[in-house]
Every structure is written in C-alpha cells, then in structure tokens.
Amino acid sequence: MxxxxxxxxxxxxxxxxxxxxxxxxxxxxxxxxxxxxxxxxxxxxxxxxxxxxxxxxxxxxxxxxxxxxxxxxxxxxxxxxxxxxxxxxxxxGFISRDPTRKAIIKGKPPRDKKIKYLNQFELHTMLNTLNLGPDINWDWFIMLVAKTGMRFSEALALTPKDFDFPHQTLSINKTWDYKKGTGFLPTKNRSSVRKIQLDWQTVIQFTGLVKGLPEDKPIFVKDAQKVYNATVNDILERHCKKAGIPVISVHGLRHTHASLLLFAGVSIASVARRLGHASMTTTQKTYLHIIQELENKDIDLVMRSLSELS
Incomplete structure (x- = not known):
C-alpha cells in the first residue's frame, strides 16, 4: 500500500x-x-x-x-x-513550478582516463601463452574476447546455438548475470544485439569445442557456477606476466580489439557496430586518443602526397 x-x-x-x-x-x-x-x-x-x-x-x-x-x-x-x-x-500539483528549468550542471574536472590496451605484437605474444586444449576453459574465453571485442557478460552468455559456423558469425543477443547469479539477461542496449564476423581459424576451433554441448546452456559457465570477473582477470594477469607484457583486464581486451581495428583502417562505424555501441559518438569518445593519432598519420600522408605534385 x-x-x-x-x-x-x-x-x-x-x-x-x-x-x-x-x-x-x-x-x-x-x-x-x-x-x-x-x-x-x-x-x-x-x-x-x-x-x-x-x-x-x-x-x-x-x-x-x-x-x-x-x-x-x-x-x-x-x-x-x-x-x-x-x-x-x-x-x-505537489510542486508549483518546474525547479529544474535552466539548471546549471557543474562538476569536478574529469580524471584522465587512460585506456589500457595491447599492441598487436603484445597481444600475439600473450595469446601464445594460452593453454588452448580440446576442452573449454578460461583461456579459450580470453582468446574469444580478444578476437571479438565482446563484453565480459556477453561472452559468459554464449551458447552453442549462438555460433553460425557456415556463415562464420556469432550472435550476441543476451548477457549473463554473473553478479547476482540470476541467469540470462537482456543486452546492455538495443544496439548491443548484433552479429560478429569470425575468422575461419576461430570457426574451426569452436566447431569442435562446442560439439555435443547443450544448445541452450552457456559454454563457459558450468552447472550455474558462480563466476567472478576478478577470477578471469587474475588468469589473464598471469598470462600477461608470463609473456612479459603490460597487465590488462578482460575489458582491456575489448579495448585492444577496437584499437587494433582502428589502426588497421577499419571505419569508426564498423568498429561501433562490432562493439555494440549505441552510436559512433561513444566509439569516438572512448578511442579519441587513437583517432587523433590516426588523423596525425593521415595529415603526414596528405602532405607527402601533395609534395609529390610539385
């Protein structure tokens, strides 16, 4: 009441x-x-x-x-x-007039948010330390996040039927509630529902890994076990230290994936769709430093091209 x-x-x-x-x-x-x-x-x-x-x-x-x-x-x-x-x-009628009209928004200066990500050599070195055996484990999880840029909760929610091996795609349409343990949840937003293209090597690897597993059950969460983000981060940290590279988190693998695509010349629009961002603005804000670095390279390229015209 x-x-x-x-x-x-x-x-x-x-x-x-x-x-x-x-x-x-x-x-x-x-x-x-x-x-x-x-x-x-x-x-x-x-x-x-x-x-x-x-x-x-x-x-x-x-x-x-x-x-x-x-x-x-x-x-x-x-x-x-x-x-x-x-x-x-x-x-x-509880409040006579709108007190929020013309409100002025203030705040502390934002902290410098330095995104941690690996370069291509560092990522390749770390992936070589993974124990990618015949059975699903957290090393396979790390490898798949690195190759797709999925969010942690999205990767946990993957089931065998999310893989479309003939078309080399992976459907992202749900997340896994690892914090409260309630099972499947909707994605972060509507734009997060997407299909991610997979490389042929990953397709071949996961074709064998998920064979025989229950179609609707998460492949990385066994028997509804409690999963902690810190657990996977600890495993990734050990691999980073073993490879002699900077330590990053699982979310850092998502940043690594995006940064490598941008440096490879993939458009911001395509990166935004692959990451499941609500808009390109989110991608631009998150990876502004990388975009600025690429713009500087473009300026150098333009200047070289113009100088050759004389």
Whole structure:
C-alpha cells in the first residue's frame, strides 16, 4: 500500500515511491541501482526538504552540493534521474513550478582516463601463452574476447546455438548475470544485439569445442557456477606476466580489439557496430586518443602526397 503524498511530504520519500511505481520492473537491475543510489544521495543532501519547498534555488544548490564530489557527466546523470520525478510532481500539483528549468550542471574536472590496451605484437605474444586444449576453459574465453571485442557478460552468455559456423558469425543477443547469479539477461542496449564476423581459424576451433554441448546452456559457465570477473582477470594477469607484457583486464581486451581495428583502417562505424555501441559518438569518445593519432598519420600522408605534385 502506497503512502499518500502531499505538499508537506519529504521529497526523498516521494522520490522513493516514484521509482518504486515507475521504474521497478521496467528497467534493468543495474539501472535501477543507479536510481536507488540517487535516492541515497537525496536522503544525505536534502533529508528535511519538503515537496512544497522545492524551488529553483534549492534545487540548484542540491546539484552544486552533489557536483563537489562528482564529475560533470555524473552530475548530469543525477539531474536527469531526479528531473523526471519532479516533472511528474509538478503535473500532480505537489510542486508549483518546474525547479529544474535552466539548471546549471557543474562538476569536478574529469580524471584522465587512460585506456589500457595491447599492441598487436603484445597481444600475439600473450595469446601464445594460452593453454588452448580440446576442452573449454578460461583461456579459450580470453582468446574469444580478444578476437571479438565482446563484453565480459556477453561472452559468459554464449551458447552453442549462438555460433553460425557456415556463415562464420556469432550472435550476441543476451548477457549473463554473473553478479547476482540470476541467469540470462537482456543486452546492455538495443544496439548491443548484433552479429560478429569470425575468422575461419576461430570457426574451426569452436566447431569442435562446442560439439555435443547443450544448445541452450552457456559454454563457459558450468552447472550455474558462480563466476567472478576478478577470477578471469587474475588468469589473464598471469598470462600477461608470463609473456612479459603490460597487465590488462578482460575489458582491456575489448579495448585492444577496437584499437587494433582502428589502426588497421577499419571505419569508426564498423568498429561501433562490432562493439555494440549505441552510436559512433561513444566509439569516438572512448578511442579519441587513437583517432587523433590516426588523423596525425593521415595529415603526414596528405602532405607527402601533395609534395609529390610539385
């Protein structure tokens, strides 16, 4: 039974009820956790603020207080998660005017995010240390992620029927809930549902590996066992150290895959589709340093070509 909301109700109580009614069961658990985290910040920053007291000035102060310990993009997300609830409150008459109008988003300067990835020689050296025997193991998992750029949860969810060996493709259409152990989950977004082209060597290898395995069961998760990201990262770390190369994570293999494609001249659009990014903008932002490096090479090439015309 929901408690009656009035203008005298605390704002964080209204927000708690709002996410329960409108968001619970309608969004992915990981997104729901973000709304719950926002609720905890509301309890911390404005514990005594009533619905009738929410106006432009104290809403802006709320954003300013949050921005003191968060980057601008994180503050923007915080703002968007609250704004929807506030607009509903305005429609219901609990708040007289939209206090989010013309809100100014601030935040700490973003940290330098240096993406860890391997060059082609380093990746080749590391792959040579893998124990790729006749049975599925985590070394095969590492190899497949390196060759496809899949996310960790996407690779865990792979079943034998996701492989289309005659067409040399791999269907990505689900993820595996390794955090809570609830089984299959939808992909991160609609763009994440995709087909990844496989090289002929990987096709031949996995044709034998998945033969006889249950069609609808994950090939890397045995008997619904608990899988930890740290476990696979530890295995990968040992291989990196054995190969004498920089240590990266499984997610770093995804970055490695993307960077090698970009350096090979594959278009940003194709890389974005292969990674399952929602848009090319995501790919451009993530791999900006690589794209800038490639642009510098292009400028050198253009200048050399022009100089030959004289």
């Amino acid at each position: 929901l408690e009656a909301i009035t203008k005298e109700s605390l704002f964080h109580e209204y927000y708690a009820q709002w996410i329960k009614v409108y968001k619970e069961g309608a969004i992915r658990p990981v997104t729901m956790n973000k709304y719950r985290m926002t609720l905890e910040w509301l309890k911390k920053l404005i514990p005594d603020t009533k619905m009738c007291d929410v106006n432009r000035i104290n809403y802006q102060q709320l954003l300013n207080d949050y921005a003191q310990t968060h980057e601008r993009q994180t503050t923007m997300d915080f703002h968007h998660q609250i704004k929807c609830a506030i607009l509903d409150a305005v429609d219901e």
